[in-house]
Amino acid sequence: MNMLNIISEIEKRDPEVFEKISPRRKAMKEFANFGGKVALASIPFALGSMFKKAYGGPTDAITDVLQFALTLEYLEAEYYTTALAAPGLTATLTGAARGAIQTISAHETAHVAALKATLQALGTTPVAKPTFDFSAGSGPGGPGLGNGPLSGANSPFVNYAVFLAVAQTFEDTGVRAYKGQAGNLITNNDVLTAALQIHSVEARHASHIRQMRRATGLAVPAGVTVKPWITLNQSGVAAPFDAYVQSSYNGEEVTSQANVNIMTVGGNTFSAAAASEAFDEPLTKAEVLAIVDGFIV
Template sequence: MNLFNIIDEIENVDQEIHERLNPRRAALKSFLNFGTKVTVAAMPFAIGGILNKAYGQTVPGDVKAILNFALTLEYLEAEFYTKGVATSGLIPSGAAVAALTTIRDHENEHVAFLKTALGSDAVVKPTFDFTAGGAFADVFSNYDTFLAVAQVFEDTGVRAYKGQATGLMSNKDILTAALNIHSVEARHASHLRQMRRARGGAAANLKPWITGANDTGIGSSVDAVYAGEDNKNQAGVDINQLNGVGGKISANAATESFDEPLTAEAVLAIVNPFIK
């Protein structure tokens, strides 16, 4: 992930960036050195911080960093479905290929939309390894593995956008666009969960919504994707103690009725195995 391109790109359009940064040049220098030691996971937001310092309130560097983070996730999803749909013999014809084509098209539209919004500040597409270093070795030859990875990407996407919403509050139009992508990812997740349920097996009891932590039937390798989804407390209110029908709201309903956000760091830790 060529995240340092962001600073290079800004130098192209803003020759004065180093002047702007001058009082903090030492800080930038130490950040760049620091960058060689820290994991990629922490970087987009650190860069966002630097851009903020350089531009103050005029150019929302944090918004750009968030959009590049979102773009990276959309690149991942778009290439995944594009490859899957193009792999002959992977996806059953009819409803399955139609649904996955719909999802593929949305993800490619999200990539195009975010690239347009970012212009020359858009990060380049990383090289992906959809087997995640061999964890999902048959992802493009076993339909059930493909659907499992798809579900994990969509549920992660929902959590990722949710986690960045407050960082976009300074730009209402971008916030609205991000929310409009967020709910589309949730629609995808719902449909993929239904597709997996229809396949039976480990996913036979899967619901369109998330019940507790890791209801996927995939195993502990995706625990991080669902960490915290078993939360039953919202803004100090214990949902499990509220009145439902014939008693309190059940523990399952309490976790299903609220989807939880993930931090960028947690999301990047999930997707890094898929990035070469």
């Protein structure tokens, strides 16, 4: 952990830092002796809380990333909460499938709470939950709330095939979004680690939903096998819904990493499909916001 380094850096600029947080000195000392035994998630919360008490204001651009992540988690959490309560899915989202979605839903709701708590601990007011439009009708030039292409019989809360396709897209997009922000968190070890811990959970979710889609075969194009990992830039989603999710998969077809051609690396021969599957690709914040734009009023 570089927490003590952080504090010592602050001390260079503000020699009174230890006096300012003096009521918490004991806690600081305990932090120094922590080792790996305490749940990591609690550390950024508590650390942020100490700085907030000492300085009162927002810390730095780290919070921008956290606000962005919170917006995506709000989207996912509301999506699953709505689906689990939707009368239109009671006949289709059943048994093990419903259990899996309940597991995923609980994680997304926990992510919302964790990100809000982290932001608050850093002295920043979390962004409010937007109004979501799961018909994908909002955003500039859209037909408006509830009138998008995923409405009526194509609503994800009526049509189980659409529900799974959109869920897969949200999870795969979430993985790419967190990946794209990791570099922006590199100065804060604790927030970076927590973000990575969310990132891999989203990937586990994506893997399972892809298995659900494979098992049901719903809205899967003929001749396509949906795998737990992303093959080239294939969404594995059939027309007409593929058009609404393709931008989440563009750029995943990369077969070269850090100037190393994965298809021929080390004397092996891999197909482009395998080479692309072995590495997931990031998305920028702007790319992610463009993807989810239609879902946010």
